[in-house]
Amino acid sequence: xxxxxxxxxxxxxxxxxxxxxxxxxxxxxxWYTTGWFRQAPGKEREFVAAIARSxxxxxxxxxVKGRFTISKDNxxxxxxLQMSSLQPEDTAVYYCGAAQPGSPARQSSSYxxxxxxxxxxxxx
Numbered sequence: 001x002x003x004x005x006x007x008x009x010x011x012x013x014x015x016x017x018x019x020x021x022x023x024x025x026x027x028x029x030x031w032y033t034t035g036w037f038r039q040a041p042g043k044e045r046e047f048v049a050a051i052a053r054s055x056x057x058x059x060x061x062x063x064v065k066g067r068f069t070i071s072k073d074n075x076x077x078x079x080x081l082q083m084s085s086l087q088p089e090d091t092a093v094y095y096c097g098a099a100q101p102g103s104p105a106r107q108s109s110s111y112x113x114x115x116x117x118x119x120x121x122x123x124x
Contacts, residue, residue: 009118020081022096038092050105093117
């Protein structure tokens with residue numbers, strides 16, 4: 001069973017950058033489709049980005065707008081989300097998740113495993 005652990009969140013100012021990381025047991029990122037979601041207070045969890053085991057990536061362009069980059073290193077059992085030009089509306093808990101390959105990556109219901117989340121707070 002995949003156990004995912006996020007790190008890298010924090011308090012930053014508008015315009016700053018952060019890199020979130022998600023670590024998992026060996027072979028997780030080589031098998032599952034893995035992705036990042038976020039959830040702000042009072043809102044539903046929303047898709048941010050995903051990367052398939054092939055390396056194919058998908059983004060929620062309404063959120064990302066060219067500012068975020070998802071990547072993974074299978075050998076290091078790690079997936080990253082590099083975020084730049086952060087804005088207060090990016091404030092949320094960010095979660096990494098793992099879904100069976102071929103399942104709809106943009107739907108949270110596809111994800112079988114989740115991390116505990118890491119808080120990102122962007123001040124204006």
